[in-house]
Amino acid sequence: MARTARSLTAVTALAVLLAGCSMGSMFGGNDDASFANISASQSEVAQAASGAMPAIATECPPIRIREGAEFYRSYAGNRASDPRALRYQGVLDRVSRNCVVSNGLITVRMGAAGRVIMGPSGSEGNVSIPVRFAVQRDGLAVFSQRYDLSVSATSGSANEFAHTVENVAIPYVGGESITIWVGFDN
Numbered sequence: 001m002a003r004t005a006r007s008l009t010a011v012t013a014l015a016v017l018l019a020g021c022s023m024g025s026m027f028g029g030n031d032d033a034s035f036a037n038i039s040a041s042q043s044e045v046a047q048a049a050s051g052a053m054p055a056i057a058t059e060c061p062p063i064r065i066r067e068g069a070e071f072y073r074s075y076a077g078n079r080a081s082d083p084r085a086l087r088y089q090g091v092l093d094r095v096s097r098n099c100v101v102s103n104g105l106i107t108v109r110m111g112a113a114g115r116v117i118m119g120p121s122g123s124e125g126n127v128s129i130p131v132r133f134a135v136q137r138d139g140l141a142v143f144s145q146r147y148d149l150s151v152s153a154t155s156g157s158a159n160e161f162a163h164t165v166e167n168v169a170i171p172y173v174g175g176e177s178i179t180i181w182v183g184f185d186n
Contacts, residue, residue, distance in 0.1 A: 060099035061135075061178035063110055065092050069183025072129050076121040086119030088153055090129040090161075095182050106172035108135065111164035112182045116153045124154045130185035133165045137178050143168050146185050 072090040079085035092114040100107050110133055118124070128148050135143040145165065153159045170178060 060097055061106070061108070061180050063095045063097040063180040063182060065095060066134075066181045066183035069132070069186060072184035072186060073119075074127070084120045087122040088119055088127050089117045090151075090184060091115055091117065092131075092182065092184070097180055101172060104171060104173060105169045106178070108168045108170065108180060109164065109166050110168065110180050110182070111162060113160065113162040116151045116159040116161065118153055118155045118159070122153070122155070125152070126150045127153045129161070131163055132181075132183055132185040133168075134181040135168060135170055135178065136181065137170055138176055142170055 074087045075085045094113045097110040132146045151161045
């Protein structure tokens with residue numbers, strides 16, 4: 001019991017000491033009022049900003065695969081209804097993005113990876129798959145670009161592909177609804 005009372009007394013004494021440390025000036029002086037009305041000039045702010053690294057966005061816009069554009073199929077002739085006519089099929093497996101905010105812009109780096117699967121009517125060689133990246137801001141398209149990717153495709157192989165789009169700049173003040181879309185351009 002005496003041990004518990006001593007522990008309680010020690011904790012109370014430590015709390016009083018710490019509370020005393022928080023009183024008084026943060027800068028060691030008696031009066032912080034001398035710092036109350038100080039602000040940097042425009043040239044001092046500009047000089048400091050010129051060497052500053054851009055802030056990474058706390059919420060990079062989501063990247064999504066557009067519904068209905070997650071796969072791409074190419075058929076021999078005009079026989080899309082015949083599964084044996086499938087030459088190849090492209091599938092998106094992964095998407096990713098990275099954002100940096102600076103000077104009222106959000107700069108996006110976005111990418112997609114997938115694979116091409118050979119079909120019964122396919123032949124080995126390079127195949128072309130159309131991938132579209134788009135950025136929508138408050139319901140309006142602010143970026144949309146189609147990329148025709150050449151993929152070396154062989155039977156029994158993974159036939160993977162990846163594509164990255166760099167430096168897409170979007171006006172950004174905060175609070176906008178921005179979505180990055182990826183999909184095959186069917």
